[in-house]
Amino acid sequence: MTDNRVIIAGGGIGGLATALTLHQIGVPCIVYEAVREMRPLGVGINMQPNAVRELYDLGFTAADLDRVGLPAKEWALVGLNGNDIYAEPRGLDAGYNWPQYAVHRGRFHMMLHDKAVARMGAGAVQLGSRVTGYRKNADGGVTALIEHADGTTSQQRGALLIAADGIHSAIRAQMHPHQPPIHWGGAVMWRGTTWGKPIRSGASFVGLGTHRQRVVFYPISHPDPRTGLSMINWIAEVTMDNAEGWKQAGWFRQVQTADFAHHFDSWVWDWLDVPALIKGADVAFENPMIDRDPVPTWQDGPVLLLGDAAHAMYPTGSNGGSQAIVDARVLGATMVEHGATPDALAAFDEKLCGPISQLILRNRGAGPFGLLNLVDERCGGTFDNIDDVIPPQERAAFMAGYKAAAGFAIEALNTAPPTIAKGAKARALQTA
Secondary structure, three states: OOOOOEEEEOOOHHHHHHHHHHHHOOOOEEEEOOOOOOOOOOOEEEEOHHHHHHHHHOOOOHHHHHOOEEEOOEEEEEOOOOOEEEEEEOHHHHOOOOOOEEEEHHHHHHHHHHHHHHHHOHHHEEOOEEEEEEEEOOOOOEEEEEEEOOOOEEEEEEOEEEEOOOOOOHHHHHHOOOOOOOEEEEEEEEEEEEEEOOOOOOOEEEEEEOOOEEEEEEEOOOOOOOOOOEEEEEEEEEEOOOOOOOOOOOOOEEEOHHHOHHHHOOOEEOOEEHHHHHHOOOOEEEEEEEEOOOOOOOEEOOEEEOOHHHHOOOHHHOOHHHHHHHHHHHHHHHHHHHOOOHHHHHHHHHHHHHHHHHHHHHHHOOHHHHHHHHHHHHHOOOOOOHHHOOOHHHHHHHHHHHHHHHOOOHHHHHHOOOOOOOOOOOHHHOOO
C-alpha cells in the first residue's frame, strides 16, 4: 500500500520551501537531502519581492530576514568610466508592497531548515540520503530509490515525488534521459564576501563592466554599529573561449584570489577599488555560469521537477532562489485545488513550464545585464551622457520587459491575490 506522504528529493531552498508549504496546507511530506550536515554555505543571493511575499505568507517576518540579510534599496548598472547606465529603486522604495532582500544564501538556507524542523519534527528532513531514481507504482503512487551516506540503500513509497535536487538532478536525468549536457556559455564567475563600507544608498546592487568582463557587488548584512562595515557580496566574471568545454574537475571549487584578481587590476575609481574588494575576501569560489536547456515537461505522472532541477538558469536576473520559492507556493496552490495528486502536478507544469523555460533563455541572453551589452556595442562602455547612447525610454522598456518575464512587475504583483489563501488546505483535507 502506498504511503500517503509526498517525497521531496533535495533539502535546498526549493525543497525546504516546498516542505514548509505542504505542511502549511496539511499535506504530509518527508525531505531526503544528500549532505550529512546542514551548514551555512554559499555567498549572497537576492530574494525578489514576489518571493518575499511568499515567505511572509509562510510565516516568516522582516525580523527573520533581517537576521540573514537586509532590504535592497537600489539596482544600478555602471559603465567602465564610472558613469551610471541605469539606476532604479528596489523593493519598498520602488513601490512594491513587499521588500526585496539581499541575503547570505547559507544563513537563509539554515533559516528555512530550522523552521522546517521546528514545525514538522526532526525526522521530517533526512540528511545523508540521496534520491537516485524512482519507480512508478501500479496503484498510481511512486517509489523513491535512496542511497545513504553509510553505503546502504532503501526505498520509500509515496503518493508523489517532488524533485528539488538541483542542476545535477538524478530524477531529471531519468525523466529526460536524452537531455543535452549542462550548458556553459563561456563565462566564469568568482564569488566571495568582503567586509567593507556600503556605497550609494547603503543597500545598492551594482553591476559594472561589459558582457565580457564585469563585477557585481551588494551588501548582505546590516552595517556593524561599531565599524559601519557590512558584509559585501561580490561576483567577478570573465567570458572565455568555451570551444573545448569546461576542463576543470567539478563545477564548483574554492580558489585563491590571486588566481583571478589580475583580470581586474585596473578597475580602480575614486568610489570603488575592485582589486582591494577581491583581495579582502576570506575565501573565494570559482564556478562556470551554467544552465540547462529547457525540457518540454517537468512531470512524469506522480513525479515533478521543481527549482533548479526544472529550470536551472544563469544568475543574471538574481531570481533563481526566488523562483524556487515561487515554485513551491504555486505547487501548494495546485494541491489546494486538486489535492496531492498527479493532477496538481499537471496544473503546475501547465502554468510554469513554458514561461519559465523562456526565462531560462532570456537569462542566457544576459537578462537585465543586457543593457551593459548594448552600451558596449554602441560606445565601448564609456560615455559622458547615457541618454546619447540609449534613450531613457529604451532603458525603461528593457527593464520592464525583464520584470514582467520574471514575475515581479510592480502593478501585477501588488494587485495579485495571495498564491495560497490564508488557512487553505489541500483539497482532500478540506471539510465538506
